[in-house]
Amino acid sequence: MLTIRRLSLSDARMLIAxxxxxxHEIGVPMCIAxxxxxGQLIAFERMDGGKVTSTIIAQDKAFTAAGAKRTTESYWExxxxxxxxxxxxxxxxxRLMVVAGGIPVVVDGDVVGxxxxxSGTPAQDSDCAQSGIDHFLASLRGPxxx
Amino acid sequence: MLTIRRLSLSDARMLIAxxxxxxHEIGVPMCIAxxxxxGQLIAFERMDGGKVTSTIIAQDKAFTAAGAKRTTESYWExxxxxxxxxxxxxxxxxRLMVVAGGIPVVVDGDVVGxxxxxSGTPAQDSDCAQSGIDHFLASLRGPxxx
Amino acid sequence: MLTIRRLSLSDARMLIAxxxxxxHEIGVPMCIAxxxxxGQLIAFERMDGGKVTSTIIAQDKAFTAAGAKRTTESYWExxxxxxxxxxxxxxxxxRLMVVAGGIPVVVDGDVVGxxxxxSGTPAQDSDCAQSGIDHFLASLRGPxxx
Amino acid sequence: MLTIRRLSLSDARMLIAxxxxxxHEIGVPMCIAxxxxxGQLIAFERMDGGKVTSTIIAQDKAFTAAGAKRTTESYWExxxxxxxxxxxxxxxxxRLMVVAGGIPVVVDGDVVGxxxxxSGTPAQDSDCAQSGIDHFLASLRGPxxx
Numbered sequence: 001m002l003t004i005r006r007l008s009l010s011d012a013r014m015l016i017a018x019x020x021x022x023x024h025e026i027g028v029p030m031c032i033a034x035x036x037x038x039g040q041l042i043a044f045e046r047m048d049g050g051k052v053t054s055t056i057i058a059q060d061k062a063f064t065a066a067g068a069k070r071t072t073e074s075y076w077e078x079x080x081x082x083x084x085x086x087x088x089x090x091x092x093x094x095r096l097m098v099v100a101g102g103i104p105v106v107v108d109g110d111v112v113g114x115x116x117x118x119s120g121t122p123a124q125d126s127d128c129a130q131s132g133i134d135h136f137l138a139s140l141r142g143p144x145x146x
Numbered sequence: 147m148l149t150i151r152r153l154s155l156s157d158a159r160m161l162i163a164x165x166x167x168x169x170h171e172i173g174v175p176m177c178i179a180x181x182x183x184x185g186q187l188i189a190f191e192r193m194d195g196g197k198v199t200s201t202i203i204a205q206d207k208a209f210t211a212a213g214a215k216r217t218t219e220s221y222w223e224x225x226x227x228x229x230x231x232x233x234x235x236x237x238x239x240x241r242l243m244v245v246a247g248g249i250p251v252v253v254d255g256d257v258v259g260x261x262x263x264x265s266g267t268p269a270q271d272s273d274c275a276q277s278g279i280d281h282f283l284a285s286l287r288g289p290x291x292x
Numbered sequence: 293m294l295t296i297r298r299l300s301l302s303d304a305r306m307l308i309a310x311x312x313x314x315x316h317e318i319g320v321p322m323c324i325a326x327x328x329x330x331g332q333l334i335a336f337e338r339m340d341g342g343k344v345t346s347t348i349i350a351q352d353k354a355f356t357a358a359g360a361k362r363t364t365e366s367y368w369e370x371x372x373x374x375x376x377x378x379x380x381x382x383x384x385x386x387r388l389m390v391v392a393g394g395i396p397v398v399v400d401g402d403v404v405g406x407x408x409x410x411s412g413t414p415a416q417d418s419d420c421a422q423s424g425i426d427h428f429l430a431s432l433r434g435p436x437x438x
Numbered sequence: 439m440l441t442i443r444r445l446s447l448s449d450a451r452m453l454i455a456x457x458x459x460x461x462h463e464i465g466v467p468m469c470i471a472x473x474x475x476x477g478q479l480i481a482f483e484r485m486d487g488g489k490v491t492s493t494i495i496a497q498d499k500a501f502t503a504a505g506a507k508r509t510t511e512s513y514w515e516x517x518x519x520x521x522x523x524x525x526x527x528x529x530x531x532x533r534l535m536v537v538a539g540g541i542p543v544v545v546d547g548d549v550v551g552x553x554x555x556x557s558g559t560p561a562q563d564s565d566c567a568q569s570g571i572d573h574f575l576a577s578l579r580g581p582x583x584x
Contacts, residue, residue, distance in 0.1 A: 001303060001404065002194060004296040011293060038330035039198050067199035081227045084268040087235035087244035092202045094240050112293065147449060147550065150442040154340050157439060184476035187347045190336040194300050201333045258439065340440060344476050345505035348530045373519045381525035386532050390525035414522040 006036045007105060007113035011136060012043035015105065015115050018135025019128040023047060028120040030128055031058040036113045039063035047119075054118035060095045061102030061116030061125075069111045072102035073126055101125030105133055107140070152182045153251060153259035157282060158189035161251065161261050164281020165274040169193060174266040176274055177204035182259045185209035193265075200264035206241045207248030207262030207271075215257045218248035219272055247271030251279055253286070298328045299397060299405035303428060304335035307397065307407050310427020311420040315339060320412040322420055323350035328405045331355035339411075346410035352387045353394030353408030353417075361403045364394035365418055393417030397425055399432070444474045445543060445551035449574060450481035453543065453553050456573020457566040461485060466558040468566055469496040474551045477501035485557075492556035498533045499540030499554030499563075507549045510540035511564055539563030543571055545578070 007015070012034035023030040029049035034042045039062070046055055061072050068075070075098035078085040089098045100122035104111045115132045117125040153161070158180035169176040175195035180188050185208070192201055207218050214221070221244035224231040235244045246268035250257045263275040299307070304326035315322040321341035326334050331354070338347055353364050360367070367390035370377040381390045392414035396403045407424045409417040445453070450472035461468040467487035472480045477500070484493055499510050506513070513536035516523040527536045538560035542549045555567040 001399065002298040002300050004298050006294040006296050008294050036330070038328070038332055040330055064199060068197050084222075085245055086222060087225055088203075090236035090240040091206065091243065091245075092199060092240065094236070096199060096203075107293065147545065148444040148446050150444050152440040152442050154440050155337060158337075182476070184344075184474070184478055186338075186344050186476055187336060188338050190333060191301060191304075192332075192334050198330075198332050253439065343506050345502060345530060345534060349526075349534075352529065368522075368524060371525055382528035382532070386528040386530065389529065391523055391529075 004037060005107065005110050005112045007034065007042060009042060012113070014136045014139050015132040016043055016045050017132075019115060019117055019132030020045065020047060021135070022128045022131035026120070026124060026127070028124055030117050030119045030125070031055050032128070032132070033058040033062045033116045034113060035059070035062040035066045035116070037066055037111050039067040039114070042113065051119045057097065057099075058101070058116040058118040061097045061099070061118060062114040063095055063116070064097045065102035065104045065116060066111060066114035068096075069104055071100070071104070072097045072116075073100035073122070076100060101129055103129045103133055105136065150183060151253065151256050151258045153180065153188060155188060158259070160282045160285050161278040162189055162191055163278075165261060165263055165278030166191065166193060167281070168274045168277035169263075172266070172270060172273070174270055176263050176265045176271070177201050178274070178278070179204040179208045179262045180259060181205070181208040181212045181262070183212055183257050185213040185260070188259065197265045203243065204247070204262045204264040207243045207245070207264060208260040209241055209262070210243045211248035211250045211262065212257060212260035214242075215250055217246070217250070217272075218243045218262075219246035219268070222246060247275055249275045249279055251282065253283075296329060297399065297402050297404045299326065299334060301334060304405070306428045306431050307424040308335055308337050309424075311407060311409055311424030312337065312339060313427070314420045314423035315409075318412070318416060318419070320416055322409050322411045322417070323347050324420070324424070325350040325354045325408045326405060327351070327354040327358045327408070329358055329403050331359040331406070334405065343411045349389065350393070350408045350410040353389045353391070353410060354406040355387055355408070356389045357394035357396045357408065358403060358406035360388075361396055363392070363396070363418075364389045364408075365392035365414070368392060393421055395421045395425055397428065442475060443545065443548050443550045445472065445480055447480060450551070452574045452577050453570040454481055454483050455570075457553060457555055457570030458483065458485060459573070460566045460569035464558070464562060464565070466562055468555050468557045468563070469493050470566070470570070471496040471500045471554045472551060473497070473500040473504045473554070475504055475549050477505040477552070480551065489557045495535065495537075496539070496554045496556040499535045499537070499556060500552040501533055501554070502535045503540035503542045503554060504549060504552035506534075507542055509538070509542070510535045510554075511538035511560070514538060539567055541567045541571055543574065
C-alpha cells in the first residue's frame with residue numbers, strides 16, 4: 001500500500017487566493033483551477049470577465065502539471081519542432097497542455113497537486129500560477145492559516 | 147478469410163517484464179502497455195511512481211505502433227514542420243502518438259502487437275520499450291520462461 | 293494537507309490474481325482492471341479470449357467504483373426507471389458504469405482503489421471482482437505474498 | 439502466441455452484398471458496416487438514401503457484435519429495466535449498441551468479424567444483417583468463392 005499526500009480544499013483555496021491577488025494586481029481576470037496530485041479538480045474560480053475557453057484550459061493545465069509532475073511551460077520547450085516531445089500537445093484528447101500556466105505544487109519533494117491559470121498571456125498565466133504557489137507555501141511556514 | 151497471429155497474455159507479460167526490468171535499471175518508474183495487433187489493450191502496469199498522464203499515453207503509443215505498424219518515433223520524424231505527415235499527431239482524437247516509446251512487436255515479419263512506454267524522456271521510454279521486445283523475442287528462442 | 297492510502301502495483305497484481313483464478317474456475321476469460329482511489333489505471337489484464345469491448349468496460353467499472361466509492365451494482369439498483377439516479381449511466385461520457393462488476397477496495401474504512409471485471413454475465417463479473425478483493429484482503433492478513 | 443481467423447475484404451464485400459440485396463427487396467436504403475473480429479472497420483457502404491446518423495450507428499453495431507461476440511439484439515433483451523445489463527447502452531462512449539442490427543459472423547465456432555446495419559426499423563436492420571451473413575456462409579460452402 002502506498003501513502004500519498006494531497007492538497008485539501010483549504011489548501012486549494014489558498015492557492016487560488018494567491019493567484020487571484022496577482023491577477024487583480026496585473027488587471028487580468030483569470031480562470032484558476034487547482035487539482036489534486038492525480039489531476040482531479042479540487043477547486044476552481046472564474047473571475048468576472050475570465051474567458052470561457054479558459055474554464056477548460058485552466059483545468060487541463062493543472063491536470064497536466066499534476067499528472068506529469070512538471071510545468072506545462074517545460075513541455076512548451078520540450079515539444080518545439082525537432083525536440084523530443086514534439087507533437088505531445090494533442091495527447092489525451094488534447095488535454096495535455098504545453099502552454100505556460102500549469103505548475104505542480106511540491107511539498108517536501110512530493111507533488112501534492114497542481115494549479116492551472118488561463119485567460120491572460122502564457123507569461124501572465126504562469127506568473128499568477130506561481131503567485132498562488134508562493135502564497136500557499138508561505139502559509140505552510142508562517143502563522144497564517146486558512 | 148485471413149489468419150492473424152497475435153500476442154497472448156503470457157506474451158504480453160513477458161514484454162512488460164522486460165520493459166520493467168530496464169526501467170528499474172535506469173531508475174524511472176514507467177507506465178507500460180501492451181496491445182494486440184489491432185491496438186486493443188492486453189496488459190498494462192503502472193509502476194509505483196509512474197505518471198498519471200502516462201496511463202493514457204502509454205496505451206496510445208502502443209495503439210499507434212500496432213495500428214500503423216511502425217514506431218511512434220518514426221512518426222516524430224515524419225511529422226516535423228514541412229514534412230508530409232505534419233499535423234498527424236492530433237489524429238484519432240489525439241490518440242495517434244508521434245513521441246518515441248511505442249514500438250510494434252514483429253514476429254516472422256508480422257506485427258503481432260505493440261508495446262508503449264511512458265513516464266521518462268522519449269529516449270528512456272523507447273529504450274524500455276525496446277528492452278521489452280528484446281526480452282520477449284529472446285524468450286521465443288531460448289529456454290527461459292516467465 | 294490530506295494523507296491518502298492507495299494500492300501499490302503489487303497490491304493490484306494480487307487483486308488481478310484473485311479475480312483471474314476465479315475466472316479460470318468458472319471458465320470465463322475476463323478483462324480485469326485495477327485503478328487507484330482516484331480511478332487512474334494501475335494494472336490491467338485481458339485473459340486470452342476476453343472480450344474487446346470489455347477492455348474499456350472493465351476499466352470504467354473500476355473507475356466508477358473507485359471514484360464514487362460504491363459498487364457499480366449499487367448504481368444498477370439506484371438507476372432503474374423511477375429511481376433517483378435514473379439516467380446516470382451515461383454520465384462522464386458514458387464512463388459511469390451501472391452494471392455489476394466494479395467494486396471498491398476498502399482497507400480500514402478507506403477506499404484505496406477498485407477492481408473492475410468484464411466479459412461474463414454481470415453476476416460472473418461481480419463474482420470474480422469480489423474474489424480478487426478477497427484474495428487481496430487475505431494477503432494483507434496472512435503470510436502469503438505475491 | 440495466438441492464431442486468429444478474420445474476415446478478408448472479399449469476405450466483407452460478400453456480407454455487404456447479401457445485406458444490400460435484402461435491403462433492395464424490402465425497399466429500405468441502408469448503411470452497412472463490416473468489421474473484423476476486433477471491431478475495426480473493413481468495409482462500409484451507404485446506399486443512396488441511407489441515413490447520415492446510421493453511418494455511425496451501423497459501425498457501432500458491428501463493433502459491438504464483434505467485440506462482445508453477441509448480437510446487439512441480445513443486449514436489447516439483457517439491458518431492459520430490471521435486467522442485469524441495464525444501463526450498458528451508454529458504455530464505451532455510447533458505442534455499445536443494444537439496438538438490433540449488429541450480428542457477429544461465426545465460422546467454425548470462432549467470431550471472425552461482424553456486420554452492422556442501420557437506417558430501417560431495428561427488425562429490418564437485423565433482417566438485412568442476417569441476410570448478409572447467410573449470403574456469406576453460403577458462399578463458403580458453395581461453388582462460388584471469394
